[in-house]
Amino acid sequence: AAGVIQSPRHLIKEKRETATLKCYPIPRHDTVYWYQQGPGQDPQFLISFYEKMQSDKGSIPDRFSAQQFSDYHSELNMSSLELGDSALYFCASSLSGRAYEQYFGPGTRLTVT
Amino acid sequence: DQQVKQNSPSLSVQEGRISILNCDYTNSMFDYFLWYKKYPAEGPTFLISISSIKDKNEDGRFTVFLNKSAKHLSLHIVPSQPGDSAVYFCAASVYSGGGADGLTFGKGTHLIIQP
Numbered sequence: 001a002a003g004v005i006q007s008p009r010h011l012i013k014e015k016r017e018t019a020t021l022k023c024y025p026i027p028r029h030d031t032v033y034w035y036q037q038g039p040g041q042d043p044q045f046l047i048s049f050y051e052k053m054q055s056d057k058g059s060i061p062d063r064f065s066a067q068q069f070s071d072y073h074s075e076l077n078m079s080s081l082e083l084g085d086s087a088l089y090f091c092a093s094s095l096s097g098r099a100y101e102q103y104f105g106p107g108t109r110l111t112v113t
Numbered sequence: 114d115q116q117v118k119q120n121s122p123s124l125s126v127q128e129g130r131i132s133i134l135n136c137d138y139t140n141s142m143f144d145y146f147l148w149y150k151k152y153p154a155e156g157p158t159f160l161i162s163i164s165s166i167k168d169k170n171e172d173g174r175f176t177v178f179l180n181k182s183a184k185h186l187s188l189h190i191v192p193s194q195p196g197d198s199a200v201y202f203c204a205a206s207v208y209s210g211g212g213a214d215g216l217t218f219g220k221g222t223h224l225i226i227q228p
Contacts, residue, residue, distance in 0.1 A: 004156070031213045042202065043157070045215030055213035090156050097212035100145040100164070104156035 002027055004093050004105030012111045013081050021076040021108045025093030031055070032074040033092040033102060034066060043090060049074055050096055081112045116140045117205050119219035127227050132190040134222050136203030139184065144208040147216065148177060148188045150199045157202055161188070190224075198226045 005024040013019050025032050031050045035043040036059075045058035049068035060066075063081075068074045072093075078085060088109050092102040118137045126132045136146070145164050149157035163170040163177045163186070170177050176189045190197055200223050204216040 033213065033215060035216075042218035042220045043216075045217070048213035048215055050211065050213040055211040056209060056215050058215045092156075094213075099206060099208075099212060099214040099216075100147060100162045101159060102147070102216065103159055104149070106154075106156045 004091055004103055006089075006091050006105040006108050008108060009106065010109050010111075012113065014113055015081055015083060017081050017112075019078045019081060019110060021078070021089055021091075021110070023074045023076070023091030023093075023105060025072050025074075025091075026103055028095065029093035029103075030072050030096050031094045031099070032068055032072065033094075033099075034060075034074070034076050035090040035092065035104075037088040037090060037107075038084075039087070041087075046076070048099075078110075083112050086110060086112045114139070115220070116143075117203055117217050117219040119201075119203055119222045121222050122220075123223040123225065125225045125227055126193050128195060129192045132188075132193045132197065132224055132226070134188040134190075134201050134203075134224065136186050136188075136219055137184055138186075138205055140205070140207070140217075141184065142207045143205040143217075145206055146177070146179065146186050147204045147206075148175070149202040149204060150197075151202060151221070152199050160201075193224075193226045195226050195228065198224060200224070 034046040046060040
């Protein structure tokens with residue numbers, strides 16, 4: 001079965017650079033969620049989108065922004081990167097109204113040097 | 114303040130026996146709870162969820178029990194298999210009406226199935 005696709009899988013950036021992470025949800029899923037998992041930490045919810053509109057917002061820094069496009073894929077834009085942004089970034093998707101059944105992608109490992 | 118707590122960092126169980134993973138929460142507003150399994154370098158894999166209006170949900174070898182009065186839930190895996198060795202995350206969320214609620218995770222329990 002098709003799963004959530006995230007690209008790139010690995011990304012190395014320097015401080016103060018920008019990064020863009022992409023997420024392609026499972027076919028027919030119209031809701032996308034972004035999570036950040038630091039080393040040894042549990043995943044922290046950043047933001048979610050349904051039908052291209054922001055739906056729920058967690059602990060997303062002001063330096064980060066995200067959007068969902070008409071084909072339901074989503075992009076997380078990160079600017080002025082800091083060392084502390086180094087983490088695994090997961091995207092999850094679900095059918096609308098079924099946030100109790102979120103399916104995660106493999107993650108993008110971002111390293112900021 | 115950790116709203117979802119998994120107090121056992123690790124658990125070792127013999128193959129074929131029952132694995133019981135526990136989770137406590139502090140936010141009485143949580144509407145549903147989920148369990149995920151995670152292997153290193155992979156994303157969390159959805160296992161099972163339960164609504165706060167239920168006290169049990171079952172799917173194959175996995176059963177989740179919810180005790181709202183105690184703010185406690187548990188995941189039972191019967192029988193335990195070697196492939197079950199992974200980190201298990203408990204997660205919860207409040208239904209906001211928007212239908213895309215973010216999850217609050219516990220810190221995970223590393224389950225080790227011994228042959």
